[in-house]
Amino acid sequence: MSPEEFAKFYPPLLDWIRATLAASTPVAQSVATRAFARLLLYFTEKTLASTKVVIIDPLPMPPLSSMGLARFADFERGNFDGITYIDTFFLKPSQSNNENTHFHELVHVIQWRLLGPDRFLFSYANGLECFGYRQSPLEAMAYDAETAFASSTAIFNVEKLVAEKLGL
Numbered sequence: 001m002s003p004e005e006f007a008k009f010y011p012p013l014l015d016w017i018r019a020t021l022a023a024s025t026p027v028a029q030s031v032a033t034r035a036f037a038r039l040l041l042y043f044t045e046k047t048l049a050s051t052k053v054v055i056i057d058p059l060p061m062p063p064l065s066s067m068g069l070a071r072f073a074d075f076e077r078g079n080f081d082g083i084t085y086i087d088t089f090f091l092k093p094s095q096s097n098n099e100n101t102h103f104h105e106l107v108h109v110i111q112w113r114l115l116g117p118d119r120f121l122f123s124y125a126n127g128l129e130c131f132g133y134r135q136s137p138l139e140a141m142a143y144d145a146e147t148a149f150a151s152s153t154a155i156f157n158v159e160k161l162v163a164e165k166l167g168l
């Protein structure tokens with residue numbers, strides 16, 4: 001995706017994201033209130049308090065086709081467990097007690113924060129286009145960190161890890 005094309009669809013996409021977050025405010029809970037035992041060891045209290053989670057089915061997917069991005073139709077129709085927009089992630093009810101899924105989406109929250117919405121969405125769209133969902137760099141980073149979290153009790157600083165991997 002060229003920067004020119006991105007510049008065209010970024011404003012309506014960001015509008016859609018902001019409207020989606022505003023509509024979910026009444027049912028959003030802070031991740032800190034979910035009382036997961038291990039998340040506090042990997043993220044700061046501030047991050048857990050400021051990140052919100054919404055349990056919902058279906059997940060709100062951006063209307064990319066109607067924005068003229070027909071080549072992302074597969075992503076739009078994809079069957080995902082969760083999706084993150086800025087400081088809020090949306091999870092299917094099946095994931096509401098899954099700490100690993102919460103961890104994965106929190107990695108995306110850090111990516112959104114460090115890159116900012118414009119660079120996050122540009123990188124995400126390009127990653128999706130060039131490598132597909134699972135191998136796209138921002139997803140691969142979240143899946144690798146989730147695997148490390150799920151398979152070992154070794155504690156690592158996720159915010160630092162993401163910053164390093166993003167080259168910031």
Ligand SMILES: [Zn+2]
Nearest residue numbers: 104108139142
């Ligand atoms: Zn992900």
